[in-house]
Every structure is written in C-alpha cells, then in structure tokens.
Amino acid sequence: MTSTLHPLAVPETYNYIATFLTLACNLDCSYCINLHEDTTGGRKRILTEHMTGEEWVAAIDRIETAGSTPITLQGGEPTVYKEFYHVVSRVKEGVQFDLLTNLQFDPAEFARKVPRELFSRQAPYAPIRVSYHPGQNKIEELIPKTHALMEAGFRVGLYGVLHPSFKDHILDVQTQCLKEGIDFRTKEYLGVFKNEANGVYRYPHAIEGLFNKYCDCKTTELLISPSGHVYRCHSDLYEARPAVGHILDPKFRILDIFKPCFVYGHCNPCDVKVKTNRFQQYGHTSCEIEHIRELTPEEEARRAQGDNGVLPPGPVVWKRDARQPVEVS
Ligand code: SF4
Ligand code: SF4
Numbered sequence: 001m002t003s004t005l006h007p008l009a010v011p012e013t014y015n016y017i018a019t020f021l022t023l024a025c026n027l028d029c030s031y032c033i034n035l036h037e038d039t040t041g042g043r044k045r046i047l048t049e050h051m052t053g054e055e056w057v058a059a060i061d062r063i064e065t066a067g068s069t070p071i072t073l074q075g076g077e078p079t080v081y082k083e084f085y086h087v088v089s090r091v092k093e094g095v096q097f098d099l100l101t102n103l104q105f106d107p108a109e110f111a112r113k114v115p116r117e118l119f120s121r122q123a124p125y126a127p128i129r130v131s132y133h134p135g136q137n138k139i140e141e142l143i144p145k146t147h148a149l150m151e152a153g154f155r156v157g158l159y160g161v162l163h164p165s166f167k168d169h170i171l172d173v174q175t176q177c178l179k180e181g182i183d184f185r186t187k188e189y190l191g192v193f194k195n196e197a198n199g200v201y202r203y204p205h206a207i208e209g210l211f212n213k214y215c216d217c218k219t220t221e222l223l224i225s226p227s228g229h230v231y232r233c234h235s236d237l238y239e240a241r242p243a244v245g246h247i248l249d250p251k252f253r254i255l256d257i258f259k260p261c262f263v264y265g266h267c268n269p270c271d272v273k274v275k276t277n278r279f280q281q282y283g284h285t286s287c288e289i290e291h292i293r294e295l296t297p298e299e300e301a302r303r304a305q306g307d308n309g310v311l312p313p314g315p316v317v318w319k320r321d322a323r324q325p326v327e328v329s
Contacts, residue, residue, distance in 0.1 A: 006062070007062055008064060010065050010069065010254060011254060014066075015284065016222070017221070018224065019074070019224050020078075020237065021075060024081075025076045026080055027102055027133060028136065031163055033191065036191060036235075036268050037238070050227065051226065057086075059224065059247040061092045068123075076226075079110075095118060096119075096127075098128070099127065101129070103130040103137065108148065111152035111153075111154070125185070128155065129159055132170070133161070143158075146158055156182075156183075158183065160187070161189050162186050162189050164198070192207070199269055202274055206265060207268065208265065214291070214294065214295050215264040215292040216289070216291045217287050219286060219287050220288075224247050229247075230244050230247055230254075231244065233287055234268040236308060241263070241306070242307065262300075267287070270286065272286070273285065273286075
C-alpha cells in the first residue's frame, strides 16, 4: 500500500498538521481535552488501532507542506508510542517536527536518539512544548529535565494550563521558571468547569453537547489519528466518528471545502476556540462554520446510525478500525 503513495499537498490555507501517534498517555489529567465529551469512559474508550512505525514514516514522508508549517507529534503522549524513536529517526530529510509532551521520558535517551535538526524550526515559540499538569507530573522533575534538553541543544518551552483550580500555582511556577531562563507560557483552560464554558469561542454553544444540528464546516488542519485515519476535526477524531479518508490511501486528497456536519453542538474546544494562527496572529479559529440549522428527519436518521455527515448516502457503515467505510447489504 505504501509503495505507490504520491505526495500529498497540504493547502496553503492550512494552519496545523497533527500526527496523533497514540492517544494513550502515562498521566491521567481530569481535564484532558481528549475526553472532552465523556470524562467517565476513560482513555480505553478512545484507544484505537495504531499504525506501525514504517507506516507513520510513509505517511509523514508523503506530506508536502506549503511554507513553514511543521508536523506536530502529539497524542495522548506521543513518546509512549512504542516506535516513537523509529519514526523520528527514519523520516525524510527536511521534515520539521514540533512535539507536544508531558516530558515523562528520559532526556538523555531523547538527546542520543533524536537528530537536533528535526526540531530546529525558527518560530516565536519552542518546537518542543512541555505541559505541566499539577498533581500529575512534578515541576521539580520537569525543570531539570527541561534544562537537560536545552543543554543538549533543543529549544524547549514549558506550558501550564490556567485551570481555575490551580491558576495561582501555575503563575508562581511561571515566575520561578522565567528566573531560571526557561520559557514558561500559560494556556487558557478550555472546557466546561462548574457548568461554565471556559475560553473564547467563535460559535456559541458549539461545545456544550446540548443538541445535534446541521452545519457546513471547513477546517484548516490536517489531523491524522493513531490508526492513520484523517479527520475533519478534533471532535470526530476523539469520538472515533467516521473519517474523511486514510493517510495511506493512494487516492486520498485533501479537499479544501466545506463539508456537511450532523453533529454541530458536539464540537471540541480545540476546533472552535479563538486563538493565534501559526504566525502568532490572534483571531484564528481552526474550523469555519456556516449554514447552521435543525437536522432534517432523514439527516437525523443517518446521524442516529453513526453518520456524522461524511458517509455517502446509502447502505454504508463505519467501522472504526476499517480503513474504508464498509458497504452492507
Ligand atoms: S498529559 Fe495531556 S494527554 Fe495526558 S492525560 Fe494529561 S492532558 Fe491528557
Ligand atoms: S461543526 Fe464541530 S463537530 Fe462538526 S465538523 Fe465542524 S468542528 Fe467538527
């Protein structure tokens, strides 16, 4: 399958390319964005089939980006993917990665196995971005590990989420890190806390899970799941809804168009929050949404059968581990 892959052109309007190597994680944050719609089901609910390291290399090698958009390795925790070091040491020359991590790994092993030039992109923020999660990973360990990676020649930044429960602590840690020469930045908490949606969202009520409506939606992000499926948004990926294609399908193309959606109202905060784009300009939203209206009875019947709007009409079902939708008789 991988030998006939043609290059996959990413539209210039795309702002972000994410490879979710795995959704598994070695921490268990109660506010994890992967579990936005259902914090009770745990991570097992969202774990899916994983591509092999060789398949990830083929997938990444076919991606042709316009300009300087990096390929972000994320999850879950991407470094717990068992072939992480295989992937980063085998991709084609010139690939530029960003890494989102909780830094539970050994910095010495990382420095030994990872070529510096993969994470050498010049940008207003560090290519390796470490999240500090109070009560999960320890700041007393993160600070020396961050120093170790910096001394090994990597650009690293620490990030803390301003969750209402520990905002003051995060700000104290930020002061301490800045004094030590560590780039520590804060991130807005996204999600619902005490029945209130935190964050600035372009589309009201989109993340509250209170209704299913129709809309047309266009993304600016290439999102590839652990199984290699390409999703039109984070919500579809985390909820394992039908995908728009598979990254190793030779026929797969990225269509920079609006697509119908039957589950507007169940968006993930990552898809609809107002944020900065890759040029650090504020006001960007990953997904553009228009024509919001009630579902027709036919659309509601399709939604009830698991169609989020991407399946062709007819007797087609989605099996989350299959690489294509399956025809049923
Ligand atoms: S470290 Fe990140 S991916 Fe892991 S549980 Fe915490 S928020 Fe989720
Ligand atoms: S409307 Fe929301 S759930 Fe539907 S595709 Fe867009 S971001 Fe995803």
